[in-house]
Amino acid sequence: MADLIVIAGPTASGKTALSLPLAERFNAEIISADARQFYRKMDIGTAKPTPAERAQVPHHFIDILNPEDNYTAGQYEKDVMAFLDDYFTRKQTAILVGGSGLYLKAITDGFDDLPSTPPEVRAHFDRIRTEQGLDALAALLLKKDPAYHQMVDLQNPQRVQRALEAMEVSGQAFSALHTAKPRRRPFRMHLILLQPTRELLYQRINVRVDEMVKAGLVDEARALLPLKAHNALQTVGYQELFDHFEGMIPLAEAVEKIKQHTRNFAKRQITWFKRQDGYQAFEPDQQEDVMRHLHRRLNV
16 A cells, blocks of 8 residues: 655744655655645745755645635645545655645545535625724634634635634534544555744744745745735735835834744644644654654555
């Protein structure tokens, strides 16, 4: 039976640095489960693997969409499963890498198709968002589904609102829509969670943001400013700079807010992963331990 190695963890936890040597050791290719890396032109702000890293190991599901496009975890499940059906005719092992909890769960467990949203329901939440702002939607989500509130990017209004719409239609918590009996998969799964200490993770986030700025994040965000209303760009790393471009905050404050919001998001990711079963946790500097663990599981 084929093998899928899953490398999960919060942002800046070292997933890419671990996945590359694993891919080379097990003759595997990498599938991104980072929802922001699907989009073209959003390179620095989403910490995509560099061109050199992508030349070292083939990567898939990166740069598959334009920022104007919408994409759901349900569609991702269908697309990745179709990809793996073909891939496993050629290779024994694939590696799924990312920190987007629902997208990882889409592959490891699958979930029911979300209910479609009637126009009147969407209009209701559109009104709340327009009149009261994103914070009002986030407060509603916290009240209705604390579990999903803990892991979603609260700076992304499309994801927050989609959850509220699905709950309104289904009468169930959004997180409950993804906790049904896992679908049987035609491959073995080996779940690895990178779990740095909170202090180390926050330090890595702060350093990464500074490196992004040096690498040209401000210019990248400025080029994307005409597209700022699209869902893909309603996210940490871009929204703060858009506020700067519009004269709302100075650049130094925008950079500090990126760090703060990224730390907040990482905290929610950590909470999400703590609730997931089956993951074997390692610290970022335990690459050799991960390698030995997978050698035992894959019997190679």
